[in-house]
Amino acid sequence: MTWFTFLPLAIMTVLGLVLGRVPSALHPSWSARLLATTAAMTVLALLGTCFFVAVNYAATLAPSAAAHVPEWALFGDDRPLPALVGVPAVLGTAACFAITGRTALRWAGELRGARAAAARPLETEVPIAVAVPGRRGGVLLSRGLMRGLTPDELQVVFRHEESHLRHRHHRYLAAGALAAALLPPLRPLRDRLLLSVERWADEDAAEATGDRGLVARTIAKVALAHPVAPGPAAAFAESGVVHRVEALLGTPPDKNAITGPLLFVGNGFVTSSLTAATLQLDHAVVSGLLTLHAIR
Amino acid sequence: MKRRALGQLEAEVLAALASLGGSAGTAELRSRLEGDPAYTTVNTILFRLYEKGFLTRARAGRHYRYRLAIDESEFVADRMHDHLRHASDPGGVLSRFVQALSADEARKLRELLGREGSAE
Numbered sequence: 001m002t003w004f005t006f007l008p009l010a011i012m013t014v015l016g017l018v019l020g021r022v023p024s025a026l027h028p029s030w031s032a033r034l035l036a037t038t039a040a041m042t043v044l045a046l047l048g049t050c051f052f053v054a055v056n057y058a059a060t061l062a063p064s065a066a067a068h069v070p071e072w073a074l075f076g077d078d079r080p081l082p083a084l085v086g087v088p089a090v091l092g093t094a095a096c097f098a099i100t101g102r103t104a105l106r107w108a109g110e111l112r113g114a115r116a117a118a119a120r121p122l123e124t125e126v127p128i129a130v131a132v133p134g135r136r137g138g139v140l141l142s143r144g145l146m147r148g149l150t151p152d153e154l155q156v157v158f159r160h161e162e163s164h165l166r167h168r169h170h171r172y173l174a175a176g177a178l179a180a181a182l183l184p185p186l187r188p189l190r191d192r193l194l195l196s197v198e199r200w201a202d203e204d205a206a207e208a209t210g211d212r213g214l215v216a217r218t219i220a221k222v223a224l225a226h227p228v229a230p231g232p233a234a235a236f237a238e239s240g241v242v243h244r245v246e247a248l249l250g251t252p253p254d255k256n257a258i259t260g261p262l263l264f265v266g267n268g269f270v271t272s273s274l275t276a277a278t279l280q281l282d283h284a285v286v287s288g289l290l291t292l293h294a295i296r
Numbered sequence: 297m298k299r300r301a302l303g304q305l306e307a308e309v310l311a312a313l314a315s316l317g318g319s320a321g322t323a324e325l326r327s328r329l330e331g332d333p334a335y336t337t338v339n340t341i342l343f344r345l346y347e348k349g350f351l352t353r354a355r356a357g358r359h360y361r362y363r364l365a366i367d368e369s370e371f372v373a374d375r376m377h378d379h380l381r382h383a384s385d386p387g388g389v390l391s392r393f394v395q396a397l398s399a400d401e402a403r404k405l406r407e408l409l410g411r412e413g414s415a416e
Contacts, residue, residue: 107389114390129393145393157393170389177387197391220405223394241394242404249408 005075008274009049012042013183015271020188027253028199029167030260034267035193036172039179039186041271046182047100048278050092057086072283096182103181107174114140121146127222129157131164139165148225149218156205156218163204169197195240202244203253216248305333309341310350310364319363321356 016038024031055073059066060080114132118140122128127145132138139161149157164170176190202219206212223241247253276282312328313320320328326338342362345351353360397405 103387106387110388110390127393130390132390160393164391169391173389173391177389181387194391201391217409219394220409223397224402224405226394226396241397242401242408245405245408 005053006049008277009042009045012038012045012271012274013185016042016179016183016186016189020186020190020192023192024196026260026263027256028196028203030256030264032169032172032193032196032200033260033264035189035196036175037264037268038271039189039193040175041275042186043175043179043182045271045275045278047093047096048275048280050089050096052278052280053081053085053089054093057081057083057089060086070287072280072287074283076283099181100178103178111137126227127225129161129222131161131169133165133168133170137165144225145222149221152209152214153218153221156209156215157222159205159208160201160215163201164197167200169201172197195243198240198244199247202248206248206252212248212252216245219248220245305337305341306345309338309345313351313362313364319361321359321361323359325362 019035019038024034026034052073052075055069056075059069059074066074111132111134114130115134115136118130118132118136118138122140122142124142125144125147126142127148128140128142129145130140132140139158141157145157146154172193176193180187180190202215206215209215219241308329309325312325316324316328322335322339322342325342326333326335329338342351342353342360346353346362350365351362352365353362355361
């Protein structure tokens with residue numbers, strides 16, 4: 001083990017921190033893809049780093065057992081791993097799995113609750129619309145929303161939620177939520193991802209209805225019909241509604257037909273290579289090639 | 297009597313109280329509830345609702361009279377919100393059309409719309 005073991009994870013975390021703080025000029029659909037890939041890869045890199053350091057620490061503690069561990073999983077320098085690094089790695093791995101499990105359970109509960117509730121409109125005057133993913137999902141609406149909006153405005157809501165469902169935005173949100181749960185400094189990344197996903201659906205709704213102003217006014221109308229969140233304003237995170245309305249009242253964003261895919265592929269290549277390194281996949285590939293060579 | 301989940305009995309008591317004009321004593325309420333629950337059960341539920349802030353009470357002779365602290369529809373909406381809290385929670389996978397605004401954001405939004413209205 002050298003300090004290079006931690007380098008991929010460190011680079012990814014810094015990338016996540018930067019992407020979370022610097023607003024992207026890309027079309028929301030591309031920035032959402034970029035942010036979600038980074039979040040997902042950082043999660044994998046964190047799990048990989050903790051897990052393999054833990055495995056190598058275990059090999060240090062019990063060299064006889066290490067013989068049963070595949071060659072590629074070991075760092076290969078045969079140097080004992082200090083407890084100062086090994087113990088946190090073991091604890092970190094356990095914590096990562098516990099947090100991931102808990103978060104997944106929570107999502108399952110959420111989806112179950114929402115699917116059960118989606119069978120009929122919610123009996124509340126608060127205008128609510130939620131996209132519920134899955135085969136038995138759909139769009140969950142409240143009576144207040146159906147009563148308060150004109151047919152045109154309801155169209156906007158449906159187009160927006162449809163975009164969430166069609167593009168499976170819940171997976172993007174899951175990647176962001178997990179990254180933020182495992183690495184709290186990445187919360188800004190998750191928040192930006194959340195906003196990008198909403199903006200993406202807004203743009204889809206604007207395209208489908210052909211009226212950006214209508215989409216902007218509908219969002220504002222629904223938001224203003226909510227009871228104002230109690231407490232001092234500073235205590236609440238920005239909901240992003242103001243930004244969304246502002247963006248819709250401005251000119252439509254460039255589609256980034258070339259820069260979007262280019263950046264996405266580039267980012268995907270870099271982050272997946274770094275992640276592969278934390279998963280010891282480079283070792284696996286090399287040992288695989290060596291075996292092939294030996295057979296020949 | 298068939299056993300019911302506590303939450304359900306609480307909701308039934310609230311509904312019965314609402315149908316009695318929002319204020320009643322324990323005995324009166326008990327006659328309105330299905331399945332003839334025990335007097336002490338009803339009392340316990342009432343006390344629990346009182347502790348949660350859904351009811352207020354005033355002494356009337358040897359017993360208490362309970363009164364709805366909030367409108368029943370508000371209570372239902374509250375429960376629904378509780379259920380849907382996760383949808384506006386950044387850690388979840390459900391996305392709501394819009395989230396509740398802070399007072400500051402609501403002001404900004406009105407300004408924005410006003411500007412657009414005058415430009416048209």
